Amino acid sequence: MTSPEYAFASLLRQLERHSVLSAEDRQSLLALPYRLRRLDLGSYLVREGDEPTHCSVLISGYAFRQKLTGAGARQILAVCLPGDAVDLQNIFLDVSDHSVQLLTRCDVADVPREALQELALTRPAIGTAIIAFTLVEASILREWVVNVGRRDARARVAHILCEFAVRLEARELATGEGFELPMTQEQLADATGLTPVHVNRVLMGLARDGLIERHRRSVAIPDWEALRRVAGFSELYLHLDQVAAAA
Amino acid sequence: MTSPEYAFASLLRQLERHSVLSAEDRQSLLALPYRLRRLDLGSYLVREGDEPTHCSVLISGYAFRQKLTGAGARQILAVCLPGDAVDLQNIFLDVSDHSVQLLTRCDVADVPREALQELALTRPAIGTAIIAFTLVEASILREWVVNVGRRDARARVAHILCEFAVRLEARELATGEGFELPMTQEQLADATGLTPVHVNRVLMGLARDGLIERHRRSVAIPDWEALRRVAGFSELYLHLDQVAAAA
DNA sequence: CGTACGTTTGATCTTTCTCAATAATGGTGG
DNA sequence: CCACCATTATTGAGAAAGATCAAACGTACG
Secondary structure, eight states: OOSHHHHHHHHHHHHHTSSOOOHHHHHHHHTOOOEEEEEOTTOEEEOTTOOOOEEEEEEESOEEEEEEOTTSOEEEEEEEOTTOBTTHHHHSSSSOSSEEEESSOEEEEEEEHHHHHHHHHHOHHHHHHHHHHHHHHHHHHHHHHHHHHHSOHHHHHHHHHHHHHHHHHHTTSSBTTBEEOOSOHHHHHHHHTSOHHHHHHHHHHHHHTTSOEEETTEEEOSOHHHHHHHHTOOGGGGOOSOOOOOO | OOSHHHHHHHHHHHHHTTSOOOHHHHHHHHTOOOEEEEEOTTOEEEOTTOOOOEEEEEEESOEEEEEEOTTSOEEEEEEEOTTOBTTHHHHSSSSOSSEEEESSOEEEEEEEHHHHHHHHHHOHHHHHHHHHHHHHHHHHHHHHHHHHHHSOHHHHHHHHHHHHHHHHHHTTSSBTTBEEOOSOHHHHHHHHTSOHHHHHHHHHHHHHTTSOEEETTEEEOSOHHHHHHHHTOOGGGGOOSOOOOOO
């Protein structure tokens, strides 16, 4: 389950969502050179200001993108799931504009920048897939702006829970029953633009109203429609249904 | 100044920021087929849910990306400047996840989806440039999340003003003296996640403290360093300095 | 088994929102 | 060119969502 081959396969599955890859395309992706690392919770995969030399693929574990304001506040920008290529971003820009930190202990595969770049440019189908992949990330980011900018605390927290549930299910990391939330309430606060105290109160409120059930970090959603309504959630922006046209 | 050739030249200049284009690359970009349209303020260039058939390039005028929450609130996600290719986004995804609306009367050039897509895939340098371009947009979006999520009202408004000033200057649409802000205070509010009333109060406050000078929609920044400090602004995320390595 | 971290709760305070009214401004038709 | 109308900007008073401060409680891990 956590072998590198499996992780590349997961990356592959995501790329194929938006582009038709030939057997050769697939092969050359799986043949990409890489170096394996195991990193502890809290390690940085990328730091703002870095000049990237490689792109890391998350084999197992979770990570998040973050930036700090001048005043020292932290904003979490995105959560990376197992199988995500963490910094496709950095392969085509020369300096990293945000940091990526691990949410859990992780296995990562580092792919040299040039190898991936060359693949993207010489194989049009892979190029398309990579562009589409970054565009989906951008779409998620746009919804994140909406969440933080124009929803109240309850809807914000509900929305981020809906997003996790759907993204995790799409990768078969969650069942309809529920999922492990890989974040502390403080991290949830930095993702939603709230304070940890208020996140706690909102979570308690959602639980009290029967919209979620919690035991430790595990979250279950007994009435999906109800939570979706509270969150104003519509999964269109995840671009999950877009299957590449048959070859 | 507002001929289509000029606008494509402006697009070209942006693309060349991140990739080295050959004479041929340039030529094929400028030879792209297009259809010209003049549209009134408030028109939609793209609507959420649309299946895109073309990519519009802004020849003159301003536009903005937006999404609506279920509750009907609007969040502005980005402002598009003259010379921007508005929906490179949509060329590689099959359904548009947000809307683009005009901030002013605009001249736009519609480039057929297939033409641009083919160019991106057959000319690696152009492919690189397009990926880099969308990555820079994503970086701006990330800073937008930080702005709305983790800065107080004063810093938020100051930050968006700093961003405009720098982006406009980079395209020679503003001088050190100041610039025309193409938005109403209500739109500014939807961009910063505040209410129009509060945006007004913050603007008044910034002016009272000598951080900005306003007459109608024109904004001057008498003390750049002071405003930058209030905003916590650092232009790294705009990736402006990144010049393509010499060929 | 104790220590550090995360969660929960209460009390109070502040920022920002809401509602409402007034004043400018710009555009339009006569 | 002027008067009118619609939109945008400005101001005040009161309300509310969420922040801050502080303390207690759990739980996991070394």
